[in-house]
Amino acid sequence: MGEHRPTLVRPPPVDESKAPIENALELTDLSIIGPDIFTNTRELWHPPGARGIYGGAVIAQTLAAAQRTVPENFVVHSYHCFFVLAGDSAVPILYHVERVREGRSFCTRTVQARQRGHAIFTVTCSFVRDGSGGKVSAEHAKPMPKGVRERAPPDEGYAEPEFLARRKRDDPFETYRCGTEDGEGKGGEGDRPENKRVQLWVRARGKISEEGGHRAHLSALAYISDSYFIGTIPRIHRLWRYPVRVEDLPKLEPDVREFLEKENEWEGFGGSLESYKGRPAVGMMVSLDHSIYFHNSKKVKADEWMFTEMDSPWAGDGRGVVMQRIYSKDGTLLATAFQEGVVRLKQDEPETEKAKL
Numbered sequence: 001m002g003e004h005r006p007t008l009v010r011p012p013p014v015d016e017s018k019a020p021i022e023n024a025l026e027l028t029d030l031s032i033i034g035p036d037i038f039t040n041t042r043e044l045w046h047p048p049g050a051r052g053i054y055g056g057a058v059i060a061q062t063l064a065a066a067q068r069t070v071p072e073n074f075v076v077h078s079y080h081c082f083f084v085l086a087g088d089s090a091v092p093i094l095y096h097v098e099r100v101r102e103g104r105s106f107c108t109r110t111v112q113a114r115q116r117g118h119a120i121f122t123v124t125c126s127f128v129r130d131g132s133g134g135k136v137s138a139e140h141a142k143p144m145p146k147g148v149r150e151r152a153p154p155d156e157g158y159a160e161p162e163f164l165a166r167r168k169r170d171d172p173f174e175t176y177r178c179g180t181e182d183g184e185g186k187g188g189e190g191d192r193p194e195n196k197r198v199q200l201w202v203r204a205r206g207k208i209s210e211e212g213g214h215r216a217h218l219s220a221l222a223y224i225s226d227s228y229f230i231g232t233i234p235r236i237h238r239l240w241r242y243p244v245r246v247e248d249l250p251k252l253e254p255d256v257r258e259f260l261e262k263e264n265e266w267e268g269f270g271g272s273l274e275s276y277k278g279r280p281a282v283g284m285m286v287s288l289d290h291s292i293y294f295h296n297s298k299k300v301k302a303d304e305w306m307f308t309e310m311d312s313p314w315a316g317d318g319r320g321v322v323m324q325r326i327y328s329k330d331g332t333l334l335a336t337a338f339q340e341g342v343v344r345l346k347q348d349e350p351e352t353e354k355a356k357l
Contacts, residue, residue, distance in 0.1 A: 006043040008092045019206035019303060020172035021220045025060050027068070027095070036097035038065045044089050045170055049243060052086030055287050056226030058093070058113055060219040062123045065095040066109040067215045074107060074127040075297040076218060081123035082289045091115045100124075105132040130298070141295065144331040145181075145199075148307055152329060153177075153201050155305070163262045173224050176201035176305070177266065180236060196236040198228065198310040204303040220302035221335060222292060225324065230287050230341035232310045233320040235267070239345070240281040249273055283346035288319070292337045296328075305329045318344045 008030070014023050026041035040061060044053045063079060087093065094114045101108040106128055113121035153176035159165075160174050181197045204220045234241045242260055244252065252260075264273055294300075307327045314321050324337040 006090050006092060007041060008039050011042045017209060018212065019204050019208045021204045021223060022208060022212050022216055024172050025064055025219055025223065027061060027064055036069055038095040040093050046089040051286060053089045055083060056223040058087060058121045059226055059290060060223035062095060062111040062113060062121065063125065063222045064219045065097050066111050066125050069097050069099055069109060070107055070127045073130050075130055076125055077128045077294050078126040079123065079292040081121060083121060083287050085118060085120040087120050088115060105129050141333040142325065144307060144327045145309065149331065152305055161266060163259055164266060172205050173202055174205055193236040194313060196311065198232045198235055200228065201305050201307055203305045206303065208303045214298055214300065217300045217302045218294065218297060221300050221326065225292055225337045226290060229310065229322055229324060229339045230285060230320065230343065232312055232322045233315050233343045234282050236312060238279055240276045240279050246277045281346045284342060284344040287339055287341040290339045292335055294335050296332055296334050299328060299332055300334050301328065315343065318342060
């Protein structure tokens with residue numbers, strides 16, 4: 001039997017002249033099979049404990065595949081996808097691009113990601129011809145929150161905490177301190193979940209190559225947009241989300257306990273691990289859909305620090321919606337993203353229900 005591989009074609013050596021994100025998201029053209037078909041060149045990342053591959057990888061690769069089918073002077077401005085099935089990192093993905101519409105100012109693409117003959121992911125994205133809006137246009141942008149720029153990480157000499165780097169392992173992005181900020185409500189209203197905001201700084205490791213150009217930066221931004229996203233819900237609600245029960249903390253090995261304490265402290269959501277005793281626990285969390293609106297595509301520099309802020313206008317019935325704004329370090333609003341996901345809590349089963357199982 002042939003050797004099993006998570007890619008259709010044996011991966012080439014890592015290109016050291018490119019940033020890790022470029023190597024991670026590299027696509028192989030399968031035009032020998034049919035027009036506008038691509039596959040992942042390298043095995044995609046499967047986060048520890050996750051149901052499938054990291055969603056941001058498929059988001060980024062579908063965007064990269066669609067970008068290959070539009071003229072160079074067209075840039076993505078709108079991206080809308082659905083997560084259909086959990087992706088398997090041990091199985092190659094085929095990306096089928098359909099050229100839905102060609103216009104003078106806009107063009108539309110759909111991309112379907114398939115494994116074992118089934119769609120695991122589907123997206124529709126729209127591209128706009130650069131500069132087609134005219135010399136005069138209505139312009140405004142929500143500004144970066146006050147005081148954020150003063151808390152930016154250093155451009156040089158920054159190193160992620162050892163425990164965080166160990167957890168993320170091959171993640172091609174690095175992150176600087178995330179936490180929550182209360183809203184502007186008075187009289188305790190700022191502490192309500194709908195008024196809290198999750199904030200962090202992110203950037204691609206290394207330097208994105210000139211060969212990759214602005215399209216590589218856009219794919220990189222799409223990749224990172226899925227990080228921490230639906231996880232905003234358990235953070236602003238202070239839900240227990242670790243793979244051990246609060247009651248079992250005293251039984252943990254010292255190094256495991258230390259790891260959880262450091263992660264909880266680094267995220268900055270307040271309180272000790274024991275303070276979660278009696279708090280609801282996450283039973284299931286998975287993304288359902290994901291939308292990105294790119295506002296200043298040509299200004300995206302994903303290998304420079306970007307500030308992202310997430311908040312949630314609603315959660316209920318086992319689901320939640322999160323909005324995210326991504327800024328460049330100088331305060332330019334680069335993109336706005338939305339995501340809905342399943343966030344189900346562990347339920348206390350009645351004795352009658354247990355008896356039926």
